[in-house]
Amino acid sequence: MLRLAIIGAGRIGQVHARTAYAHPCAELAVIADPVPGAAAAVAGRYGARATESIDDVYADPSIDAVVICSPTACHVDQIMASVAAGKAVLTEKPVDLSVDRVDECLAAIAGNEHRVMVGFNRRFDPGVIELKTRLDAGEVGELRQVTIISRDPAAAPAQYMLSSGGIFKDMTIHDFDMARFLLGDIAEVCASGHAFIDDIRGIGDIDTCSVTLTAATGATATILNSRVCAAGYDQRIEVFGPKGALETTNLRTTGVRASGAAGTEVAGPYLPFFLERYAAAYTAELDHFITAIEAGVAPSPSISDGRAALVIAEAAGASLASKAQVPVG
Numbered sequence: 001m002l003r004l005a006i007i008g009a010g011r012i013g014q015v016h017a018r019t020a021y022a023h024p025c026a027e028l029a030v031i032a033d034p035v036p037g038a039a040a041a042v043a044g045r046y047g048a049r050a051t052e053s054i055d056d057v058y059a060d061p062s063i064d065a066v067v068i069c070s071p072t073a074c075h076v077d078q079i080m081a082s083v084a085a086g087k088a089v090l091t092e093k094p095v096d097l098s099v100d101r102v103d104e105c106l107a108a109i110a111g112n113e114h115r116v117m118v119g120f121n122r123r124f125d126p127g128v129i130e131l132k133t134r135l136d137a138g139e140v141g142e143l144r145q146v147t148i149i150s151r152d153p154a155a156a157p158a159q160y161m162l163s164s165g166g167i168f169k170d171m172t173i174h175d176f177d178m179a180r181f182l183l184g185d186i187a188e189v190c191a192s193g194h195a196f197i198d199d200i201r202g203i204g205d206i207d208t209c210s211v212t213l214t215a216a217t218g219a220t221a222t223i224l225n226s227r228v229c230a231a232g233y234d235q236r237i238e239v240f241g242p243k244g245a246l247e248t249t250n251l252r253t254t255g256v257r258a259s260g261a262a263g264t265e266v267a268g269p270y271l272p273f274f275l276e277r278y279a280a281a282y283t284a285e286l287d288h289f290i291t292a293i294e295a296g297v298a299p300s301p302s303i304s305d306g307r308a309a310l311v312i313a314e315a316a317g318a319s320l321a322s323k324a325q326v327p328v329g
């Protein structure tokens with residue numbers, strides 16, 4: 001039985017708290033959040049202890065593992081403190097907003113990297129797992145093109161957006177990891193984008209982007225992102241090769257399609273957002289972490305995978321600014 005603490009009781013912290021509570025090999029022991037009442041509100045649902053002091057978590061020798069769900073700027077300090085206290089770590093993405101800080105973190109946790117996992121939950125989506133398994137089995141032949149469409153239904157609250165690090169490090173980072181997962185090492189990036197939404201332009205960010213990644217193999221990944229999408233949470237992946245294509249489609253609130261005088265093949269809306277769309281993935285992700293740590297093997301994706309996605313995000317930022325193709329790494 002792994003005794004878990006959750007640091008950060010916001011949107012994603014509540015997802016992991018619910019999943020940890022339901023896991024047969026985990027005990028959700030502590031929820032920590034410095035905002036008064038935030039930890040208590042979540043801990044109360046699960047009979048866990050609440051604390052407003054993050055140091056309490058490091059100081060508690062009964063805690064085996066920590067799930068870091070705090071704002072991104074806190075992750076590195078909390079990873080380093082957790083590892084120094086002997087805890088295994090599942091940290092939310094991105095590891096940080098700066099590759100240099102991730103390198104400081106890697107140096108500080110040297111020898112224990114295999115006890116740190118990064119929460120790229122989409123790798124655990126059942127549709128993605130099937131697509132990857134069939135891709136690896138050669139169903140499309142040599143992989144030549146990947147297309148990833150990822151659009152949010154609505155922008156996150158302004159407070160979140162301000163500290164998010166911008167679209168590439170906060171949102172596209174999932175797609176950079178997915179491109180690496182499917183294609184391997186990325187050699188070059190070419191990014192373009194625009195701010196159509198006044199509030200997002202106001203904070204110096206963009207809300208819509210197209211990014212082309214070229215892999216070492218010569219294959220490409222095209223990523224299309226938007227912070228808003230009238231149809232809901234739009235999540236699609238296609239892989240293409242000489243023998244055909246495989247694609248994951250959007251999940252809907254109902255599998256039934258209606259046809260009539262007013263329209264044909266009318267389907268239910270997409271699942272609203274990440275909490276619903278990736279519910280199964282979050283469960284599988286935490287299960288993988290718990291199982292790996294209990295077995296003493298390294299969970300994946302690793303902190304090095306987190307660093308690699310961030311390197312691509314930084315190159316995408318440079319490409320957007322220079323309007324040029326930029327080498328990665």
Ligand SMILES: NC(=O)c1ccc[n+]([C@@H]2O[C@H](COP(=O)([O-])OP(=O)(O)OC[C@H]3O[C@@H](n4cnc5c(N)ncnc54)[C@H](O)[C@@H]3O)[C@@H](O)[C@H]2O)c1
Pocket residue numbers: 007008009010011012013032033034035038054069070071072074092093094119120121160170274
């Ligand atoms: N993998 C995913 O699908 C996914 C989805 C959403 C968010 N995230 C990531 O999770 C992280 C949190 O995002 P969110 O949407 O839950 O944000 P959020 O704002 O909803 O929650 C953050 C929580 O952290 C707390 N907090 C503030 N300062 C803290 C500190 N110093 N230590 C601990 N807790 C602190 C806040 O009080 C809040 O409860 C971000 O890094 C984000 O990129 C990942």
